[in-house]
Amino acid sequence: MKIDSKYSGLVTKKFNQYFLVDLKNKENFDNSERFLCKVRKSINFKNQLIYVGDEVVINNIELKSKRAVITSLKKRKNLLIRPSVANVSNIYITFSVEEPELNLSQVNRFLISAESLGVEVSLVLTKCDLISEKKRLLLLDKFSSWGYQAIFLNLQKSDCYENLLAELKQKKCSIFMGPSGVGKTTLLNMIIPGLKNNTAPVSHKIKRGKNTTRNVELFSLSNKSYIVDTPGFNMQPLEVDINLLPNLYPEINKQIIDEGIRCKFRNCLHLNDEGCNLNKSFERYSFYKKMIESSKNHYYQNQED
Ligand SMILES: Nc1nc2c(ncn2[C@@H]2O[C@H](COP(=O)(O)OP(=O)(O)O)[C@@H](O)[C@H]2O)c(=O)[nH]1
Ligand SMILES: [Mg+2]
Ligand SMILES: [Zn+2]
Structure with missing residues (x-):
């Protein structure tokens, strides 16, 4: 028929x-x-x-x-490249707290590049079995000051992902992004029944060639909810336009939107004190400043070419 x-x-x-x-x-x-x-x-x-x-x-x-x-x-609402996938609603930036060791500057870059896509961004931290409860609480505080409520997982426990799964079922299309070896495949294998992607200990990852060649695929988690499976991809952060950078930091947005601060110049990049009213005593300010300075250098180099 x-x-x-x-x-x-x-x-x-x-x-x-x-x-x-x-x-x-x-x-x-x-x-x-x-x-x-x-x-x-x-x-x-x-x-x-x-x-x-x-x-x-x-x-x-x-x-x-x-x-x-x-x-x-x-x-389409948005398009992610490498892996190519359209209309993502939620990005879960995923890092391990140890093995490989947490690199804060790298976490920052992943968060910013995810924010630049205009989607809802969350932070997942795996391998929390490898740190003390005290260290975990310190990290929770740290990322809360960055504007993110970190989701801690110990993927060695089979029931560790229940709350996360319930959350994912409320979202339209979610993707886990982060460097190699942090447990993305382990987590997806738990979340998607029947999926059997290869996981590999960190030391083996360096050798390359282990990646499967399967394409990106969406799996249905509930009636209207999907999750992206990207075997063989370890996503890298994107370059972001510096004029957009201030909007991508929840700490800066909070000052501007909630507290109503205003700088003298409308497109203030919050680098100098003259005419700038941003309170710069937040933890990520040094990362912010570095990112602006390095993209400025990049920009001027390209202009000279
Ligand atoms: N101790 C510990 N090891 C984990 C955890 N999650 C993943 N691993 C291990 O980390 C390694 C890399 O995991 P994998 O899922 O391949 O990482 P991916 O590169 O992000 O896909 C594997 O050996 C996993 O067994 C965790 O929560 N705790
Ligand atoms: Mg993997
Ligand atoms: Zn300013």
């Missing part, structure tokens, strides 16, 4: 010219909510590629073979 009406769907996987698309109006099709789709030839979506996470309209639905044709691409 063929259905001619159009339905909205979500691209959950992509390979060669094929896409797996989950139907959004699931109640219309019993048990047949995932379709193998090609893109209609006459359409090139203004040369835009279609990515996992994109919302599309499908047509020519064949219920028996579960095939359909993608006829249009809906406007």
Whole structure:
């Protein structure tokens, strides 16, 4: 049987010219909510590629073979690169508290690059079995002063992720991002039943070549909630436009939005004291300043080329 009406769907996987698309109006099709789709030839979506996470309209639905044709691409909210995934709603920046040791400047860069995408950003800290409770509380305080309520996990305990899972089920599309060896795969294997990605001890990671070549894929956690699986990717922070930087620090936003501070110049980068009213006595100010200075140097170097 063929259905001619159009339905909205979500691209959950992509390979060669094929896409797996989950139907959004699931109640219309019993048990047949995932379709193998090609893109209609006459359409090139203004040369835009279609990515996992994109919302599309499908047509020519064949219920028996579960095939359909993608006829249009809906406007996307954002696009992450490496891994390429569209319409992410939540980024969980993931680091281990030890092995590898927590690098605060690196945590800062990951948080800022996630904030630059305009999504909800959270911080997950794994391997908390490797530190004392006292150290854990110190870290909790530290990140709370950065504007984040850190989620601590000991992934050696099989029930450690229950609260996190309940939270993820409330979010539209979540992704874990962070350096190699922090436990992202371990966590995903726990969260997504049936997923068996390879984990590797930190020392083996250095050797490379261990990465699987499977593509990025969305897994459904509940009716309207997905999680991105990105085997083989260890995401690096992106470069961010310096004029946007002040908005990406919750500590700075708090002063400006909640406390109503105003600087003399509208686009104040809060570097000098003249005309700047920002209270700079917060922990990340030194990281902030360094980031601005290094991107300025980068900018001027490019200008001279
Ligand atoms: N002690 C401890 N080890 C962990 C924890 N989470 C992950 N690991 C180990 O850390 C190593 C790297 O984990 P993996 O999931 O491959 O990290 P990924 O590179 O971020 O995907 C593996 O040997 C895991 O068993 C944890 O909470 N505590
Ligand atoms: Mg991994
Ligand atoms: Zn200022």
